[in-house]
């Protein structure tokens with residue numbers, strides 16, 4: 001069995017590639033960073049170091065790597081003969097992956113089992129997004145090509161921080177992980193990934209994950225950045241940051257209970273588990289990494305505006321989430337293109353235009369006014 005995985009970065013090597021390997025797949029990593037591809041192709045193995053309680057070392061071997069920028073034909077050939085395609089490249093990169101998967105489907109034998117495609121990104125419906133880009137790319141051939149694949153959305157959860165210089169291909173990760181995958185698209189033949197779980201309706205799972213793990217993480221990053229913390233563990237050591245994060249998560253939990261019927265006590269223990277993961281002192285996770293790409297994180301259906309807008313629509317509170325949005329507006333990182341753009345947009349756009357362009361909130365949405373006030377305050 002072969003899996004082609006696009007994106008040999010932190011989560012690609014430290015989670016998706018690891019679990020595919022443990023499921024018995026030969027993993028073919030595809031990336032655009034030539035030195036990374038060369039290092040992977042030359043290596044016999046790498047080690048995933050799980051740090052913190054219960055952590056252990058896991059060795060991944062039997063993989064290969066191809067450079068999708070240099071050798072698109074070779075990538076198409078690998079996809080044509082694979083059972084599984086996964087991605088962990090970032091939601092905005094999926095449009096660049098689509099042509100490779102389409103090219104692979106064009107070459108796929110007519111009697112081959114359908115290619116199982118799963119995008120593993122922090123976004124709702126990421127596989128649908130990839131399939132949408134593939135449809136655009138395939139044009140009139142889409143009906144025929146799409147019959148050669150099945151598409152399942154997934155929710156992936158494992159904290160894989162940026163890796164220290166000199167770590168090579170090894171990856172340091174937290175021991176916890178969760179990979180929830182839609183069951184329906186596979187019929188009787190789900191992929192063999194021990195440790196993943198298959199669910200009939202991914203919607204509640206992915207919202208619970210995105211609006212708890214990722215909202216809480218973003219809250220720790222933005223409130224922590226404002227408080228001068230360097231890492232997420234340090235941020236949560238600050239009492240005011242800790243209570244700001246906890247309050248934001250109480251608001252998202254109230255929404256998830258109301259919307260999906262999760263039990264309030266289950267949400268309370270889910271929150272505690274997650275806050276414990278964030279506090280893992282062995283995990284060198286920076287506020288810059290977790291707060292990266294603030295424009296994406298402030299967009300309409302993402303981890304801050306997404307739950308806050310739904311909460312106010314339901315008559316629930318969103319004050320603590322708004323306080324996190326306020327802190328996100330102050331997030332700066334000279335190395336982060338979106339953080340620089342954010343600073344420019346705050347200076348250039350009238351508050352109402354900023355709200356419309358950055359958050360996507362409709363002018364008559366009840367959250368638009370409060371966010372506009374936060375922006376206006378910065379204009380003096």
Ligand SMILES: NC(=O)C1=CN([C@@H]2O[C@H](COP(=O)(O)OP(=O)(O)OC[C@H]3O[C@@H](n4cnc5c(N)ncnc54)[C@H](O)[C@@H]3O)[C@@H](O)[C@H]2O)C=CC1
Nearest residue numbers: 007008009010011031032088089090096121122158159160
């Ligand atoms: N790091 C984590 O703990 C988690 C990350 N995720 C999601 O996984 C995705 C990747 O995140 P990370 O691994 O942290 O980022 P990363 O930056 O470490 O890895 C992304 C990889 O994608 C590669 N890439 C970029 N453009 C590409 C292209 N056109 N074709 C092939 N490869 C390309 C990059 O060179 C890089 O190696 C994001 O959507 C993130 O939200 C999800 C859960 C956990």
Ligand SMILES: O=P(O)(O)OC[C@H]1O[C@](O)(CO)[C@@H](O)[C@@H]1O
Nearest residue numbers: 122157158159213214217290292
């Ligand atoms: O990967 P993103 O979407 O930029 O956000 C960072 C977040 O994703 C994770 O990498 C994994 O869920 C978290 O560490 C963090 O909440």
